[in-house]
Amino acid sequence: MVLAVVTALLAPAAASADLARPSDRDVTPIPIVQRFLSIAAEYWHETPAQVAAANGCATYTVEVGPTAGVANEGEAMQPGCWQRWSPAVWDQLLEERGNPEDLRADCLLTVHEYGHSTGRGHVDDPANVMYAQRTSLSAVPGCTRAFPLPGEHSRRRLRRSPSTTR
Secondary structure (H helix, E strand, C coil), X not given: CXXXXXXXXXXXXXXXXXXXXXXXXXXCCCXXXXXHHHHHHHHHCCCHHHHHHHCCCCCCEEEEXXXXXXXXXXXXXXXXXEEEECHHHHHHHHHCCCCHHHHHHHHHHHHHHHHHXXXXXXXXXXXXXXXXXXXXXXXXXXXXXXXXXXXXXXXXXXXXXXXXXX
């Protein structure tokens, strides 16, 4: 089943109906989700294993399924061992997987919900990733580096090999 979901992520935008809208499905092993979780762990300085252990769980998971509230893109147990994305967010990830703005927004959602899992609540600062609404697309440096937007200059520097001639 995981292979089928991974195939859907790599295939053209027309995914089969059963893969386009999973319900209560663990998507943690999928590479893009792992990348988002890695950025969240770097940002909060806690690995998924540490978050799970601190909350008495065997693992930390990302699921797709119904979320509370009308406009809720995601939710997390606070503190806890899981986060859940709405099916609409998952559909967007499948359909817009080449769009850096959408990928960055999904990365920010993951970091935000991961913050709840580590026990953090909402804040009043709209530039902070823990703001209750969508936040600035540059709120998390790891998301900014991983998914640069058109016109943004990458901050990565090329390493020069030592010159053999002087």
